[in-house]
Amino acid sequence: LTGYITLDSGYKNTGATQSSITFLDGEKGVLRYRGYSIEDLAEKATFLEVAYLLIYGELPTTEQYAHFENEIRTHTLVNEDMRKIFEGFPVNAHPMGVISSLVSAMSAFYPDSYDSKQPDATNLHIVRLLAKLPTIATWSFKKSQGHPVNYPNNALDYCSNFLHMMFALPVDKYEVDPAVSKALNKLLILHADHEQNCSTSTVRLVGSSQANLYTSISAGIGALWGPLHGGANQEVIEMLEDIKADGGDTQKYIDMAKDKNSGFRLFGFGHRVYKNFDPRAKIIKKAADDVLGKLGVNDPVLDIAKRLEKAALEDEYFIKRKLYPNVDFYSGIIYRALGIPTNMFTVMFAIGRLPGWIAQWQEMRENKEPIGRPRQIYTGPVQRDFVAINDRK
Ligand code: SDX
Numbered sequence: 001l002t003g004y005i006t007l008d009s010g011y012k013n014t015g016a017t018q019s020s021i022t023f024l025d026g027e028k029g030v031l032r033y034r035g036y037s038i039e040d041l042a043e044k045a046t047f048l049e050v051a052y053l054l055i056y057g058e059l060p061t062t063e064q065y066a067h068f069e070n071e072i073r074t075h076t077l078v079n080e081d082m083r084k085i086f087e088g089f090p091v092n093a094h095p096m097g098v099i100s101s102l103v104s105a106m107s108a109f110y111p112d113s114y115d116s117k118q119p120d121a122t123n124l125h126i127v128r129l130l131a132k133l134p135t136i137a138t139w140s141f142k143k144s145q146g147h148p149v150n151y152p153n154n155a156l157d158y159c160s161n162f163l164h165m166m167f168a169l170p171v172d173k174y175e176v177d178p179a180v181s182k183a184l185n186k187l188l189i190l191h192a193d194h195e196q197n198c199s200t201s202t203v204r205l206v207g208s209s210q211a212n213l214y215t216s217i218s219a220g221i222g223a224l225w226g227p228l229h230g231g232a233n234q235e236v237i238e239m240l241e242d243i244k245a246d247g248g249d250t251q252k253y254i255d256m257a258k259d260k261n262s263g264f265r266l267f268g269f270g271h272r273v274y275k276n277f278d279p280r281a282k283i284i285k286k287a288a289d290d291v292l293g294k295l296g297v298n299d300p301v302l303d304i305a306k307r308l309e310k311a312a313l314e315d316e317y318f319i320k321r322k323l324y325p326n327v328d329f330y331s332g333i334i335y336r337a338l339g340i341p342t343n344m345f346t347v348m349f350a351i352g353r354l355p356g357w358i359a360q361w362q363e364m365r366e367n368k369e370p371i372g373r374p375r376q377i378y379t380g381p382v383q384r385d386f387v388a389i390n391d392r393k
Helices: 038-044 047-056 062-073 080-087 095-109 122-145 158-167 178-190 198-207 213-225 232-245 250-258 279-295 300-313 316-320 327-337 342-366
Strands: 022-025 030-033
Touching (some): 030 038, 030 047, 030 279, 038 047, 038 178, 047 178, 047 342, 080 095, 080 122, 095 122, 095 213, 122 158, 122 213, 122 342, 158 178, 178 279, 178 327, 178 342, 198 213, 198 342, 213 342, 232 250, 232 300, 232 327, 250 300, 250 316, 279 300, 279 327, 300 316, 300 327, 327 342
Antiparallel strands (some): 022 030
């Protein structure tokens, strides 16, 4: 503490804003969007209903929902010139880098998003983002397979359209399995918002300078990519695969995670706020059993995940630090059962989190919050005089 500045690295004890969007209680493992419990919404709502709830504050009436869904349907196509930007990416480009770039590029295609002289058509930008991110996201997967990209099929609902764009091929008839679409709907709802997490705080901070919505969301995608945040869902599956390849020795990895010098963390475990079970992890764990059972998928890493969870929850190191499975621990197992490749898992998180980012950015703007500009504790050298280069040692 020097003068009036309190150092709080990682903002562990700093409230950055006031928000009426999402409530979570880390001790009790409670998560609610605009007052509705995540358990209720995951079971009874569609992802677009939840997107509407987060962004506009209320669950939509039938008419409002029909209008919202129709608005989104009319914007699922992406400008063909975006394809030219996309074609420039190498085939093995990570999809998170691709969608972060293309979402930022959207500001070039919709200049009214940053031209202060033009009317602020935020609502249209919101619809464009919700409508086009799934389309853009599937392009990377199709390119990585050497397959042609699919155009959206507006006869399908949001989740089925995503699956269609991901998996339809010109040579076969592709029917979306309703069980798969339902599972995806639930996963997207569970990821839709989570108060002031790293990527949401990034979206707010970038937006607080009056930067446009596309650029702010693109910055959020970048923050989510990190392995300590949304990138953890990809790390979890890679970790479980390593454990499987290593003979399924979960205790070895628990011991490594406890050894500070190992540099290894148990991905999918621990949370800045939840010091009890992450309520989303509970729902996803049950959904993993249901979905794999319904699809007849037997994935050995699910058993490894359950054994790892059990061993960790009985281990003093994890108990003392209140480390529980988080949203990323089981989600990859379901994505994989749905046929979604590992490097697309964090993209799925981004598609889910998009309405939350939008809602939080909009709230920050509506509340006319000041530009974010934290202070620091300076620890560098005191004042020094310049030394000519020939006189430097
Ligand atoms: C998400 O914020 C959000 O809401 C995020 C999210 C969302 O919806 O937006 O919920 C999504 O990002 C979930 C988290 C996904 N990340 C991972 O699974 C990566 C593994 N987890 C950790 O790196 C860690 O738990 C964090 C990043 C999630 C939280 O980090 P914190 O709050 O800064 O906690 P910390 O690193 O200070 O850990 C506290 C202690 C430390 O030990 P000590 O120094 O006290 O001895 O717990 C240990 C850590 O070493 N620890 C772990 C661990 N996580 C924390 N030890 C082993 N394995 C782990 N996974």
